[in-house]
Amino acid sequence: MSSSAIFVLDLKGKVLICRNYKGDVDMAEIDHFFPLLMQHEEDGLLCPVLSRGNVHFMWIKHSNLYLVSTTNKNSNASLVYSFLYKLVEVFTEYFKELEEESIQDNFVVVYELLDELMDFGFPQTTDSKILQEYITQEGAKLEVGKSKVPTTVTNAVSWRSEGIKYKKNEVFIDVIESINVLVNANGSVMSSDIVGSIKLKTMLSGMPELRLGLNDRVLFALTGRDKGKTVVMEDVKFHQCVRLSRFDIDRTISFIPPDGESELMSYRINTHVKPLIWIESVIEKFSHSRVEIMVKAKGQFKKQSVANNVEVRVPVPSDADSPKFKTSTGNAKYVPEKNMVVWTIKSFPGGKEFLMRAHFGLPSVENNELEGKPPITVKFEIPYFTVSGIQVRYMKIIEKSGYQALPWVRYITQSGDYQLRSNV
Amino acid sequence: TTDNQNHPPIFELKAELNSDKKEKKKEAVKKVIASMTVGKDVSALFPDVVNCMQTDNLELKKLVYLYLMNYAKSQPDMAIMAVNTFVKDCEDPNPLIRALAVRTMGCIRVDKITEYLCEPLRKCLKDEDPYVRKTAAVCVAKLHDINAQLVEDQGFLDTLKDLISDSNPMVVANAVAALSEIAESHPNSNLLDLNPQTINKLLTALNECTEWGQIFILDCLANYTPRDDRESQSICERVTPRLSHANSAVVLSAVKVLMKFMEMLPKDLDYYGTLLKKLAPPLVTLLSAEPELQYVALRNINLIVQRRPEILKHEMKVFFVKYNDPIYVKLEKLDIMIRLASQANIAQVLAELKEYATEVDVDFVRKAVRAIGRCAIKVEQSAERCVSTLLDLIQTKVNYVVQEAIVVIKDIFRKYPNKYESVIATLCENLDSLDEPEARAAMIWIVGEYAERIDNADELLESFLEGFHDESTQVQLQLLTAIVKLFLKKPTETQELVQQVLSLATQDSDNPDLRDRGYIYWRLLSTDPVAAKEVVLAEKPLISEETDLIEPTLLEELICHIGTLASVYHKPPSAFVEGSRGVQHKRIPGNLGSGESVESPDNGSAAGVTEAPPAVIPSQGDLLGDLLNLDLTPPTTTGPPPISSGMQMGAMDLLGGGLDSLVGLRHNTERSFRSPSPPDYSPTEVGPGGHMGAGFGAPPAVMPASFNAPVSVGLDDLFDLGGGVGMPMGAFNPPKTVWLPAMKAKGLEISGTFVRRAGVIQMEMNLTNKAMSVMTDFAIQFNRNSFGLASAGPLQILTPLSPNQSIEAALPLSTVGPVMKMEPLNNLQVAVKNNIDVFYFSCQYPISMLFVEDGKMERQVFLATWKDIPNDNESQFQIKDCHLNSDAASNKLQSSNIFTIAKRTVEGQDMLYQSMKLTNGIWVLAELRVQAGNPNYTTILKSKQRITSLIIIHTVSERPFCTNWNLICYIL
16 A cells, blocks of 8 residues: 555665565665666656656655655555655654664664554554653563553554643643745745644643634634634644544634644645845846845834844855955855855844845856856744734633643744745 | 674574573674674574564564564575464463564465464454554455465455454554455455445544544545435545645545545535635645655646646646755646646746746756747737747747747647747747757748748758758658648749658658658659648648646546555556556546536546446447447448548549558548648648558659559568567567667667566667777666656666677666657657767667556447547558468467457458557557458557547557557567
């Protein structure tokens, strides 16, 4: 159905560890993967699926590793990629960093995990918090009789174990909105949207039932309430703890949360947003002599708010040299390995406008290679504020022991994929 | 050394494994596994490791099990030693151990021990712990894979079915997965006899199981056919909440169920509209997933947009390309942008495309330029703007941009005749910079087509003529046609030119297509110039808006495979999965609504084929009678009636002189002339029946007089090869021919052929070094080609090739490479590199290589399809001097995957009804007539896909296929 075998390869294509799940594809086929990949890369035809004869390789790359799944069937490709990314997530939670060294140092646990995560090509339990209850790095401690399958594994609630205890019961809610913007070279906004994410840090005892209330327009319409500002969420995605059918019926977000940190939900809002930091740029290239850059950044948000750690990244030709900068605030730096100027402004109040000028020399003999036209990108963070106006109206926490628990909410808006095309 | 510490020698490990100390034993097993991991062979330690199996240390047990899974197959006799421990472990008080044992058991793929495992498995399937049951459920699928009969005999399949009603959702999910897997390999087993009760159970479990379990269940649901639209709607309602799942794979599997079941809902139902609206947001959100998942999503959106364009028609912006998108995402987005382009959004789309056309990535830029042309053709109001954008791009003088632009402008001319010809002058300025065959051919077509408006058209065309033989076939054919057009338009000053090109094409060329076309023109011009003018300068049909739509039945099948590799490749699973012969093609059932009219015609025909009620299609016996009644008329009347007497006379004249195959050829000729070209194809490919091609070897000086003699000699030769000498049974493999002569490749000679073995196409080559120095570093690459042939691996020539040495190399090919229409259709352009240089050559593969093993069409489908195909899609040929009887011929053809569906004998004439399927999913149907005692067979070929699929147009109505049909006939 999905994977015949899973391989972890190093950057040279050597197999570090593998697991044969089905035995219907010769394990030696993996030797063809790397040459095939190189060939495709050379031809500029890189693709996440490669095939040779009847064998298909689906692969992803993570740090200095390739994770490859082989099959000779009509596999569910989206399941395979989802699973490969899940592998990365689980291994990372086990070993902090997932890289060649951590695989080699922990091969016993990696084998155990591969055995537990997938059976005959079917993904099984992949929740690392639950896995850590019965597969640990100190295997010696697990003597027979003591180690048991947590009932959680097969429960309908497969993400939270019973018997969790906290002295102080609290939930921390982070509402994070990322702004994606694509602006054309002539300054018109081609597309913009908001991707929001609600993250939880749950420190609650027992099996609490939670209900989250948002100022969701559809919910307000359903319940006939029409007070205050509401938000239209174009699409919502939930952690598997949320009862999807319940949400489908009456827009109630009800769930038993996983313990500790998790992403409860994400949403997408399509409304046209004014780019919070607006960039105007003039980049003039005088062939064989110099490049002159003028960038104006303007904070298009409320005066009371402040954007932190603002970075404006302006591309420059790869053969530029001898940089000179002038800024009205902040600090500009040339990063030659990335062919860009990074202008950093630690604190950028709303409504303000700042300027940066840069001057580069160009060699008299020009670089023949055609260069792409990378866009200007911007990074920032604005605390205590969401662009969409989304609000957590309440978080109800009910546990049968009847304890009182406090929810804490924090809002933050940040840049997502924030690109302004330049004309040079 | 450290290596020795980590991976000590075998004898040391052996000693440690047999140590009395537990801890030492465990460390030793760890070292064994470490050695195994780095690829050392530690199978010699099998008995010693198995001795460590009986332990109460869980970690040690897991390691030993791991070792067993790896080496049991190579030591089957010793694997029996492990059986006792498995049996014992399956009764361990700890469910973790029971599950571990049952999980590992199934991975020991040794037939001998499987029967010992049945009892423990039976217990585990009824285990009190769901963790053990869910593991045992999967074990049934494993065991079935090793010994299907055993599993059936033991009744495990029934137990597995019972588990669908298990109280635990994870057990249900794994049981569903296991059953689906088994059903996949046994399509007729009726294992998943889904009924409303089981469906209800699955839908309940769907709410409770893990994300992966949800995918298993959704994929299983997608195979169900609801009884009516009410049931369909109720399932959709319960599946829709899954669209909010964080896991993209869950979302795509839900989309698959909804897309399929939606087809059964009446389109005027409110719920239908609601559902359509609900699908767009999750599809858009998939584009924020990881790039590989984005890619899968985009390939699927491409299908969805073709099937239900209304879903995403307002979402153009999300497909705009970002600078940091990986190339494979960029190219897919571009494709979807064109599909969504409409009058409403065209301005924005064009602005974007223009932006992309100035990027640096060559493939992306080319596609962007092509996209601008497609916008012009699709959205009439934008044509002018598109043309001016293309002209701007031509001014950039970037070579590949100019060439792409010229290719698309040619299509724009065809769509909007007499509108944009003012730009021709600008195009002509760039003539010298065109070095790609497609661009050269396009430019030559333009010059020929508009010769009367280009003062120096003769000079321009003459300049191409100098290097005629170095041009690709595509360019040669265009040049020939263009000069003939020029001659017909300006006869006085171009007589010499036309003589020259006709002689080049007929006398000096090895290419049968080119020679044939040359002769046709020659005859036409010399016999009846007026008719020639009518034919060659005939008004061309306009080209259609969408050129690369997926053929509707294939699209339907792919919709049923959303999320899978098939949807990524845009190919049916049977095209790339071995042994899928006989596996049923998934189809969307027709509208089941009570009395609703079927809306779109494709919907209707699909319903007709799959769901047709008995009232419409009678029993099989009658069917065949029906089928045969269709064509009992003699071959002379199967063609379309002559359209104009003048035309017919021309054709008759041309073919006069007692050609045996006169009738068949005449039909073809008429048809080609009457509709000079398919809608989206350049208008000049006028060609008659191809089987004559190989025979035209006669020098032009004597051509008219002895026209028929060389023909029959040629054809005799052709068929002697197969019939006379008697090829061994088995698939047809043509002999090796020289593809690259040593003269042209600095001493490297390559000869080769193509074979199909066990479903894999291979290119078999002989490489000979005829130079003085050693050759190394060989590599091979194909240009895009009509059927997406691509090397499935590197060229394996590991040793250097010394002077005078020869080496054989076999290169497995896949058919999932990039597709581009070639001319002739089966042309393959190859680049071979070695340490000396890069060499290019083209070769042609027999179409029969592309016939897949599951090309046997069901009788009923065959009938329906045969009836459906209009006469225009028919070609008729004769195969001469074949002395096999019809059964022998049928057998022989079957070994090349040409399957006989039915046979009928009428008045001593055997009629074989045959089907074959190409790797791209296109079906070709054939009728082969064999008259006892007459060595000449008649064949009629038909194919359904004419309008929508670019390739089949060639396959059916163009010469190359005919030529290839002859190749197939070698088999006889």
